[in-house]
Every structure is written in C-alpha cells, then in structure tokens.
Amino acid sequence: MNRKEEIVKFILNEKSLVSVDVIAKAINTSPKTVRNELDLIEPILVDHHLTIIRKPGQGISIIGEASDKQALISYFKTRHDYSYLSPAERQRSILAKLFAENRPLMIKELGLDYYVSRSTITKDISEINEMIKDFRLVVEYQKGEGIVILGEESAKRKALAKLVPFEENKNLVYYMNDENERSSHSFMNRFQESLQLDYKKVEEIVAEAETKLGYSFSTEARINLIIHIAIAIRRTQQGNNIRLTEELISALDHQKEYDIAFETAARINEVFKVVLSETETYYILLHFMGAKRIKEGLNVLNFKLSSDTPVLEDLILKFIQNVQLELNLFLESDTQLFNSLILHLKPTINRLLYGLSLENPMFEEIKFSYPSIYTSIANNVYLFKNMFHIEMPANEIAYLALHFAAARERNIKPIRVLVMCASGLGTSQLIVAKLKRAFNNLEIVDVTSTMDVSKYDETMIDLIISTVAVQSKVKTIVINALLPQYDMNTIREVVEGKKIQSSTKASLSKEDIHLQVDLKSKEEILNYLNDNLLSKKLVTEDYLKSLWDREAMGPTVISSMIAIPHGAYEAVLKSCIQIVTLVHPVKWDGDNEVKMILNVVSTKEDASDYIPFFTHLADHCDDTALWNRICGMKNKEDLAQTLGEVLLISS
Known part of the structure; x- marks a missing residue:
C-alpha cells in the first residue's frame, strides 16, 4: 500500500473530521508530507466525483457517494504508484528503474508505466540528464533498443547513493534528524524499492563491523556506508562489478581494516546469498577508511600522531601558516586545531584519493557565516592537490572552515572593560548585567566611579564604558545610564568588530x-x-x-x-x-x-x-x-x- 492510498483509507475510515497531525502520526510521516500528498490526491478525488473538505483548526474529510468512494479504493488497488507521481518523483522513479534494469528501456514502455505521453518522458529524460551530469553520466537513446545510462560503474554508484533513496530537496541529514521519518515509507520504502534489499539487515552488518573495528562511525557516515554497501550488493547481483587499479589494491593490502573488510564481505555473502568479488571487498575497505569516525575518549589536545603521518603533519602546518596569514591571526601554535585537522584530513584524503564523496548539509550556512575563512581555505587547498593529486570539493572546504572558525574563537582574547558610573551601585550593576547578557567576549575588569579613571591605563584595560565623559587614553564609550538600544548598538560596533581599525590599502578606484x-x-x-x-x-x-x-x-x-x-x-x-x-x-x-x-x-x-x-x-x-x-x-x-x-x- 502506498502513502496516498494510506491517507485516503484513513480519512474514509474516520466518521468525523480528522486532523493532519493525527493522519501523520497514524502513517508514520510528517504533517508537511501529509499536506503535500493531499495536494496530489485532490485531482484524483475530483476524477472520482469526490470532494475533499479542509476546515482550518478542525480537520479533513472526503465527501461523496459510497459507490464513488469504493471506486476510488479500487483505483488505488489496480493502478500502479506511478500514475499520480509529481514530475520530480516520476523522474527519480525513472532514474531508479534505469539503474535497476539491466537492459534498455523503451520510451513507449515508460509512458505506459507512468501514464504520461512520449513527449513528457522525453522531457523527463532531459531533467534526469541535468541531475546526473555532475557524475559524468548520461541517459542516451540507442536506436531500436531504448534508453540506457552510460558511464563508469563507480559514477553510477555515486549517483545511486545520492539521488535515488531520497525525496527531492531532502538529504541524508533530514533522515538522520528524524527517526520517525527514517523508519517510515519516505526512506525505507524508497531504499527497498530502488535497491530491493532489507535496510535493517545491512545496518546490522555495519554495526558488527563497527564492533570489530573498535570505533563508531558518525551517524551520517554510518547511513552512507549502509547505502554504499547495499548498492555494492545490488549491483553485484545484477552483474555490475567495480574496477580498481592494481596499484590501489596493492596499497590497500597493508591497511589495518583489511581483515575486517573481508570478514564483512563474507557476512554479506552469507546473509544475502551473493558472492562479492575481491574487488568489491576492497571497495568496502575503501568506505571503511573514508568514513568519518567518532573516537571514544579521544582528547584532541593530547592526541599523538602515528608514525605514518609526517608528510601530512608538515603539509597541515604549512596550510595553517598560509591561512593564518590571510586571516591576520596566529594559529600555528594551536595544538587543538593542528590535531583536529590531522583527524579530519586523514579520512578525507582517503575518500578523495579513491573518488568517494561526503555530503555537507551545512555547506551554504558555513559559507555564509564564515566567508573570509572559507575563502582563505579555498585559496590554499592547492597544497593538498599538489601533494596528493586530489581535488578538494566545496563541501570539504566548508568542513575545514569549521575547524578554523573554532580556532579563531579560541584565540580571540576577551575585551577588558572598565565600567564607570556616576549614578550609584544599582545602576552600575544593571549596566554590567546587560553587557554580560549581550556580549560573551567582554571581561569586566572593574566597576568603579569616574574619580578612579587615572588608576587604569592601556596595559590593564582595552575599553571604558562610562555614563559620563572621562579623560583617558583608553577608548571610551559614553552611554546613557539605562543603556538604551542605540547605546548597545554603539558598543556592539566596537566589541564585535563591525567597524574594524585597519591600515588597509584596500580602496575603490x-x-x-x-x-x-x-x-x-x-x-x-x-x-x-x-x-x-x-x-x-x-x-x-x-x-x-x-x-x-x-x-x-x-x-x-x-x-x-x-x-x-x-x-x-x-x-x-x-x-x-x-x-x-x-x-x-x-x-x-x-x-x-x-x-x-x-x-x-x-x-x-x-x-x-x-x-x-x-x-x-x-x-x-x-x-x-x-x-x-x-x-x-x-x-x-x-x-x-x-x-x-x-x-x-x-x-
């Protein structure tokens, strides 16, 4: 039973109005998804002489003759899911079908399956080609046979992993953060439909591997790994094997995860009655090496580097030096930054060397929040390109930006503030309370009267905030005793660097x-x-x-x-x-x-x-x-x- 059929049956079985929240809970999905599905269901109801009633704050019902309601139920039973997919859903479904079938598909055949015209399918193929072009794949028509996806097997697997199991405009993190949705039709059924494998069984095999490896993968990496292993199983069942170079296989033979990867492959063979090739097993090993990990009890401040990383150590130090120069900061003595980059970049370089990618759902937010850091890193990742012959994609640059953003926060010294007030203790304490609530980078050195201003110089304080004008070489902001919003804005411009003192040569010509x-x-x-x-x-x-x-x-x-x-x-x-x-x-x-x-x-x-x-x-x-x-x-x-x-x- 598909989701639209579930929603219709649930509403018809209710004797009174039923809310979207109740429907969502009953069929294990979100209220937003129910509302979207109702929009797609409404034209089907009209075709069956039925009307959907939506009363804000009360709920939904379907009204009409009993015979028409029965005809609607019969419609859902006899018609395939495809008949009422949105264009985006249909295109992803066609893409899944192209991956699933080991033969060309005729456009006429697809038109019959999806209840649309030949021209609609042709337009869908154009949209699909836009979706897959970044993977260097293309859907082509082979005269007299039909349409097929052309490209490298590794590229097909990347596209499968990124595009097929998910709903449009939802990525892996959507399912990570919504356990209810993750276990519902929205993901599990798509996984089952596109890969024809039991998600839970693959998940159990990955959990067993984690136990043997002695560390846990991050949630995102775990789901990525489950999907990639499932794809390896399914593509093997279809007779499509991955190809790796002899040089790469030789290098992988010495990795510590080698034995566990082969044990995992044996377990997969046993559970799914399939025979993974040796190359597929090495591919699983690659995913083990490239997955982001959560190391229990690891203290990055005391982390000791292994003996196989001297080249990476030197490169990361050079990388930090270059970035700090652009950011006008001194970060090369930040041990936490250095060790965090080692931990992050070792699996990252493994992934990129072997052509494996990782989504970054925070990419746009990171780039917007830390533009100067992002740009500085983008300007210097050529160091890794030159050394390891890899391209550092934007998603990975954004992850690196987070490490430098954290380091910048650690290395920003608090602004030492002297608060002066002529109105008494109560007013001065109110000012201090407001300042502490509004700013986390202020250190209140003292609260005193204006008579004591001469006791403090530039070596002791960075800023004076006073209710009256005072004579001092230290920068002073004069405020109203009640600290209104316009005074807060003035302070913010100084303490948050909205106006930056600079000997900049930057100018506009x-x-x-x-x-x-x-x-x-x-x-x-x-x-x-x-x-x-x-x-x-x-x-x-x-x-x-x-x-x-x-x-x-x-x-x-x-x-x-x-x-x-x-x-x-x-x-x-x-x-x-x-x-x-x-x-x-x-x-x-x-x-x-x-x-x-x-x-x-x-x-x-x-x-x-x-x-x-x-x-x-x-x-x-x-x-x-x-x-x-x-x-x-x-x-x-x-x-x-x-x-x-x-x-x-x-x-």
Whole structure:
C-alpha cells in the first residue's frame, strides 16, 4: 500500500473530521508530507466525483457517494504508484528503474508505466540528464533498443547513493534528524524499492563491523556506508562489478581494516546469498577508511600522531601558516586545531584519493557565516592537490572552515572593560548585567566611579564604558545610564568588530568600476574581468585559468544578486577591487542569477588588507534594498562612495 492510498483509507475510515497531525502520526510521516500528498490526491478525488473538505483548526474529510468512494479504493488497488507521481518523483522513479534494469528501456514502455505521453518522458529524460551530469553520466537513446545510462560503474554508484533513496530537496541529514521519518515509507520504502534489499539487515552488518573495528562511525557516515554497501550488493547481483587499479589494491593490502573488510564481505555473502568479488571487498575497505569516525575518549589536545603521518603533519602546518596569514591571526601554535585537522584530513584524503564523496548539509550556512575563512581555505587547498593529486570539493572546504572558525574563537582574547558610573551601585550593576547578557567576549575588569579613571591605563584595560565623559587614553564609550538600544548598538560596533581599525590599502578606484555592462554569461563575465586586468598589467596570463579553477571548487554566489569570483594570488601583480554591474541578471551557479560582480584581486602580501571588506560584505549581503540601489547606479563616484562606506569602514 502506498502513502496516498494510506491517507485516503484513513480519512474514509474516520466518521468525523480528522486532523493532519493525527493522519501523520497514524502513517508514520510528517504533517508537511501529509499536506503535500493531499495536494496530489485532490485531482484524483475530483476524477472520482469526490470532494475533499479542509476546515482550518478542525480537520479533513472526503465527501461523496459510497459507490464513488469504493471506486476510488479500487483505483488505488489496480493502478500502479506511478500514475499520480509529481514530475520530480516520476523522474527519480525513472532514474531508479534505469539503474535497476539491466537492459534498455523503451520510451513507449515508460509512458505506459507512468501514464504520461512520449513527449513528457522525453522531457523527463532531459531533467534526469541535468541531475546526473555532475557524475559524468548520461541517459542516451540507442536506436531500436531504448534508453540506457552510460558511464563508469563507480559514477553510477555515486549517483545511486545520492539521488535515488531520497525525496527531492531532502538529504541524508533530514533522515538522520528524524527517526520517525527514517523508519517510515519516505526512506525505507524508497531504499527497498530502488535497491530491493532489507535496510535493517545491512545496518546490522555495519554495526558488527563497527564492533570489530573498535570505533563508531558518525551517524551520517554510518547511513552512507549502509547505502554504499547495499548498492555494492545490488549491483553485484545484477552483474555490475567495480574496477580498481592494481596499484590501489596493492596499497590497500597493508591497511589495518583489511581483515575486517573481508570478514564483512563474507557476512554479506552469507546473509544475502551473493558472492562479492575481491574487488568489491576492497571497495568496502575503501568506505571503511573514508568514513568519518567518532573516537571514544579521544582528547584532541593530547592526541599523538602515528608514525605514518609526517608528510601530512608538515603539509597541515604549512596550510595553517598560509591561512593564518590571510586571516591576520596566529594559529600555528594551536595544538587543538593542528590535531583536529590531522583527524579530519586523514579520512578525507582517503575518500578523495579513491573518488568517494561526503555530503555537507551545512555547506551554504558555513559559507555564509564564515566567508573570509572559507575563502582563505579555498585559496590554499592547492597544497593538498599538489601533494596528493586530489581535488578538494566545496563541501570539504566548508568542513575545514569549521575547524578554523573554532580556532579563531579560541584565540580571540576577551575585551577588558572598565565600567564607570556616576549614578550609584544599582545602576552600575544593571549596566554590567546587560553587557554580560549581550556580549560573551567582554571581561569586566572593574566597576568603579569616574574619580578612579587615572588608576587604569592601556596595559590593564582595552575599553571604558562610562555614563559620563572621562579623560583617558583608553577608548571610551559614553552611554546613557539605562543603556538604551542605540547605546548597545554603539558598543556592539566596537566589541564585535563591525567597524574594524585597519591600515588597509584596500580602496575603490573609478577605473575598476564598470557600470551597466551588457554581458550574457559567466564565461563572458570572467573573460571581461580578465581582459580588463591584463590591459592594465595587474595580472599574469594565468589569471583567467585561476578564476575558472576557483569556480570549480564550489559556488561563488553569496546572495541573490552578488558573485565574488577571485583568482590565485600567484597570478596577481597588483591588488585592486573590480566592480561590475550588469544590464540584465546572468545565471551563475545552477539557477542562481547575479546582477553584480565583486572581484577582489589581491597579492598574497595584501591579503590581510581585505579582511574588513569580506567581514562587512557578510554583514550586508542580504540587504536587498541596498544592493538593488547600488546595481541601479549610473555614476561611478556615487557607487564608489556608497560601497566604500559599506565595505571599507574604518573606525
């Protein structure tokens, strides 16, 4: 019984109105899913002369003749699920069918299965090709036979793992965080339908492997591993085996997980009555090595590196040194950062060496929250590329950004504050309480009267917050005794670095501002940026390639209208900021359109000068009104002044 049939039967069996929450609980899914399904069910009800009644706050019922209700039940029993799938659901179902069948599928056959026209199936195939193109797969029509998926077996498995078991716009973390949904039709049935295997049995085998390995996988890695092992079983049953090079197999022979991988393969053979090849067993070993782990009792501060990591140690130290230079921080003595990166990068490099990928559901949030850190890391992952011949994808760059963000927080010294008040103890304590509640980076050194200001100098305090003006060399903020919101905002600008004191050379030149340029594509825009810089001898001939290399790492769109492409330091001869506004929006990453390009062209020596720029850009990137106003400007001086006030603030 499918979910739509379950919902209809449940409503029909109720004698009165029934709420969405009650339906969701009864069929083990979410209220949102029920509401979405009801939207798809409604046209089917109309076809059967039935009406769905929705009364806010009361519930739902289906009204009509008993004979029509019976006809509806018969409809669900005789018609296949496919007849009322949404287009996105149908496309994923077709994709699953293409993977499941070891033969070409005729378009006419698919049309009959899904109750749609030939032209609809043809359109679906175009959408499927968009879905799988990043895996270097393609659906092609073979004359006289039908459509098939073409590509490497390893690529097919990656696509299967990422696309087939999940609902559209839901990723692995959705199921990780919703145990109820994970055990319901939404995931389990899709897993069962697409792979025709018992999820629980595979899960038990992975749990046995964890026990033997002596460590636990993270929840995300465990589900990933279950899916990949299930795919290996199913593809083996279909006669599709993975291929690994002899050099790789030789290297894997010496891994400590080797014996457990072969024991796991033997267990799979026993449970699923299949014979995994030796190559498939090595593939399982790869997944063991690449999975993120949770090490019980591990203290990263006291973690001792094994003897096989000296190359990685040196590389990570160089990596930290490069990133800290751009961030204007000193992090190379942070043992916790160093050891955390070792723990993170060893399995990461294993994954990337063997072509295994890991989803990062927090990617967009991380990139938005830590733009300068993300950019600095993206600029320096070439170290790992050069050493290990791997490409560090955007998802992994975002994971690394979290480690550096944590290190930055650890290394930010609290601001030492002296609170001075002329109104007595009660008022001063109220001020202190408000400050502590609003800011976690303040250290209240003392609360005293204005008469004692001479007792404190720059070596003892960083900031004075006072209800009256005082004479001191230390920066002082004068506030109202009740600390109203406008005073809180003033304090926030100082203690949270909204206005950054900088000896920055960063500035906006009219020569680098290009207004209302008529460009039609990302390629045209990048060529335009490069040609302009080359003509002024600001970059080398390698700059355009470095722009495209950065685009390949991940999205450079930071809001609904701004892109921030940038090239490698090594290709820059002189620093500047390029600004381009466009006549018409241009597609950049996927469906994201941009109206403005901000290109920070920086040498390595000048990198720290642009920290204020990126900090303020992160603060203001969602201010749609501001950017619409800037994008509409026709005067370079006006744009330079407005943008300078927003992005290049100094206190």
